[in-house]
Amino acid sequence: MVADKTADSSKSEREKENILTSTRTVVKEALDKLGYPDEVYELLKDSLRMLKVRIPIRMDDGSVKVFTGFRAQHNDAVGPTKGGVRYHPDVTEEEVNALAIWMSLKSGIVDLPYGGGKGGIICDPREMSFRELESLSRGYVRAISQFVGPTKDIPAPDVFTNSQIMAWMMDEYSRIDEFNNPGFITGKPIVLGGSHGRESATAKGVTICIEEAAKKRDFEIEGARIVVQGFGNAGSFLAKFLHEAGAKVVGISDAYGALHDPHGLDVDYLLDRRDSFGTVTTLFKNTISNQELLELDCDILVPAAVQNQITAENAAKIKADIIVEAANGPTSMEATKILTDRGKLLVPDVLASSGGVTVSYFEWVQNKQGYYWPEEEVEEKLYKVLKKSFETIYHTSQTRRVDMRLAAYMVGVRKMAEASRYRGWV
Ligand code: GLU
Numbered sequence: 561m562v563a564d565k566t567a568d569s570s571k572s573e574r575e576k577e578n579i580l581t582s583t584r585t586v587v588k589e590a591l592d593k594l595g596y597p598d599e600v601y602e603l604l605k606d607s608l609r610m611l612k613v614r615i616p617i618r619m620d621d622g623s624v625k626v627f628t629g630f631r632a633q634h635n636d637a638v639g640p641t642k643g644g645v646r647y648h649p650d651v652t653e654e655e656v657n658a659l660a661i662w663m664s665l666k667s668g669i670v671d672l673p674y675g676g677g678k679g680g681i682i683c684d685p686r687e688m689s690f691r692e693l694e695s696l697s698r699g700y701v702r703a704i705s706q707f708v709g710p711t712k713d714i715p716a717p718d719v720f721t722n723s724q725i726m727a728w729m730m731d732e733y734s735r736i737d738e739f740n741n742p743g744f745i746t747g748k749p750i751v752l753g754g755s756h757g758r759e760s761a762t763a764k765g766v767t768i769c770i771e772e773a774a775k776k777r778d779f780e781i782e783g784a785r786i787v788v789q790g791f792g793n794a795g796s797f798l799a800k801f802l803h804e805a806g807a808k809v810v811g812i813s814d815a816y817g818a819l820h821d822p823h824g825l826d827v828d829y830l831l832d833r834r835d836s837f838g839t840v841t842t843l844f845k846n847t848i849s850n851q852e853l854l855e856l857d858c859d860i861l862v863p864a865a866v867q868n869q870i871t872a873e874n875a876a877k878i879k880a881d882i883i884v885e886a887a888n889g890p891t892s893m894e895a896t897k898i899l900t901d902r903g904k905l906l907v908p909d910v911l912a913s914s915g916g917v918t919v920s921y922f923e924w925v926q927n928k929q930g931y932y933w934p935e936e937e938v939e940e941k942l943y944k945v946l947k948k949s950f951e952t953i954y955h956t957s958q959t960r961r962v963d964m965r966l967a968a969y970m971v972g973v974r975k976m977a978e979a980s981r982y983r984g985w986v
Contacts, residue, residue, distance in 0.1 A: 587605065610653065630679060639675060666914040716920050758922075762797070792837070
């Protein structure tokens with residue numbers, strides 16, 4: 561058992577290094593295509609700042625556990641850095657670094673006045689009590705408080721963090737600052753200055769990308785067969801929206817397995833029975849594996865779980881015509897090439913999952929103004945932003961004859977490269 565675990569964790573270390581390496585490779589390719597010199601790549605290949613913190617927490621059994629956390633600020637030439645904080649046992653410094661670069665790309669793609677940032681704590685929130693999670697969240701804010709702030713670096717939710725955790729973090733920061741400071745963090749509960757539509761924003765953004773991609777391939781969402789991998793925040797809202805739009809959700813999964821019904825799953829029932837970590841398949845006997853799920857016969861596949869799901873090993877077996885990446889980094893570089901060569905339309909993570917940070921920006925603007933918008937206004941603005949970004953990237957991919965991922969990186973990297981040049985950094 562112990563030996564297996566070691567083998568597993570070194571495998572995930574390797575995968576994360578690969579995520580950083582592959583992100584850098586595509587950033588380099590994008591900068592080369594745009595004609596920037598090497599020094600721009602030298603600046604953008606890494607985060608400008610990376611803070612590592614140690615957080616001692618008194619656990620419920622009386623013992624003290626010291627947790628390790630990170631906060632990366634990739635590039636702040638355009639504006640303050642912005643990005644979520646994830647709680648996960650597999651968090652590493654390399655991963656946080658790569659995810660901060662992705663946040664810069666997302667901000668560039670949807671044209672926000674931000675650079676990218678990211679945070680993470682190595683922990684398993686599924687095994688922690690509410691009180692332990694609150695202590696850890698407050699401890700993390702105390703540890704990073706000098707480094708972040710509403711005009712410096714603005715955190716948000718990510719894997720296994722939610723609006724309650726944002727509320728504790730905002731409260732802790734406001735205590736340190738000695739005044740109420742809602743703009744320090746986004747993804748808050750509505751009563752604490754959160755924005756309408758923030759919780760479902762990532763899934764809304766993915767839905768808009770799916771609709772636009774379907775138009776390019778000339779088919780209707782109504783009646784389309786969809787497979788969604790992952791039933792967390794993004795996956796569950798997405799299944800709901802697609803089901804409401806008349807699509808047939810034929811497969812869903814969580815970390816423990818997957819469900820398949822070629823006639824369409826009972827999405828309402830599954831939504832009702834999922835727990836707060838997105839687990840639902842444990843209630844069923846006839847499950848299939850996550851790998852089998854990805855290879856199901858369907859029109860649209862949405863990996864909305866974790867990284868490295870579609871690789872050189874299974875890319876040739878993917879049957880969907882359109883793959884829309886709702887998770888960060890679900891498809892490897894080799895797999896991207898295999899899928900593109902097979903004529904599949906792959907909508908990359910940095911575009912498809914940018915709805916969350918877009919509505920986070922709306923939340924931050926509302927906090928600054930102290931004036932709050934109704935849900936319809938948020939949705940309308942999100943729709944305009946995502947539709948335009950999809951069109952720009954699709955058009956770039958067609959005119960520059962590159963895949964959608966490289967096109968997205970080209971669009972995403974341009975603004976921070978320009979801003980860094982104007983500032984005289986490179
Ligand atoms: N964690 C989300 C992401 O990866 C949202 C970030 C934010 O809202 O700042 O895009």
